[in-house]
Amino acid sequence: MNDATKIVVETIEWKSPQYEAELQLRDEVLRKPLRLNLYDQDLESEKEYLRAGAFFDKKLVGVLLMIPSEQKTVQMKQMAVDPEYQKMQIGRKIMEFSERLLKDKGYCKIFMHARKYAVPFYEKLGYHIVGEEFEEVGIPHLRMEKEM
Numbered sequence: 001m002n003d004a005t006k007i008v009v010e011t012i013e014w015k016s017p018q019y020e021a022e023l024q025l026r027d028e029v030l031r032k033p034l035r036l037n038l039y040d041q042d043l044e045s046e047k048e049y050l051r052a053g054a055f056f057d058k059k060l061v062g063v064l065l066m067i068p069s070e071q072k073t074v075q076m077k078q079m080a081v082d083p084e085y086q087k088m089q090i091g092r093k094i095m096e097f098s099e100r101l102l103k104d105k106g107y108c109k110i111f112m113h114a115r116k117y118a119v120p121f122y123e124k125l126g127y128h129i130v131g132e133e134f135e136e137v138g139i140p141h142l143r144m145e146k147e148m
Contacts, residue, residue: 009097029080116140
């Protein structure tokens with residue numbers, strides 16, 4: 001199962017079958033461990049988001065949301081990788097794909113609210129901490145940024 005060469009990263013369209021798989025993955029990986037439910041929030045606003053998904057033999061195994069804003073800035077959020085497929089460089093592949101996509105669309109800056117335990121991962125990709133630690137969804141986060 002750990003043949004990383006079989007990982008394909010591509011965009012996911014809102015309300016597509018892949019989007020439904022994305023919601024399930026985000027709920028399982030990011031919300032249920034915190035005793036939260038992704039489906040309790042208004043997902044309608046997500047139709048304007050960009051999204052990248054990593055697929056292994058056509059199964060969605062990783063996802064990232066990108067929220068465009070003014071001044072050529074994008075917020076990345078909800079990075080999730082299926083625990084069965086971790087240690088296959090999926091997060092890195094999603095980030096690299098997403099950064100290329102955003103650069104091609106003319107975006108110049110990316111920021112995120114990174115879970116504290118994920119900070120070293122993002123630092124390896126060139127992101128830096130901006131500001132102080134804060135709490136979001138009940139756990140510590142740090143704002144991280146990268147100029148492109």
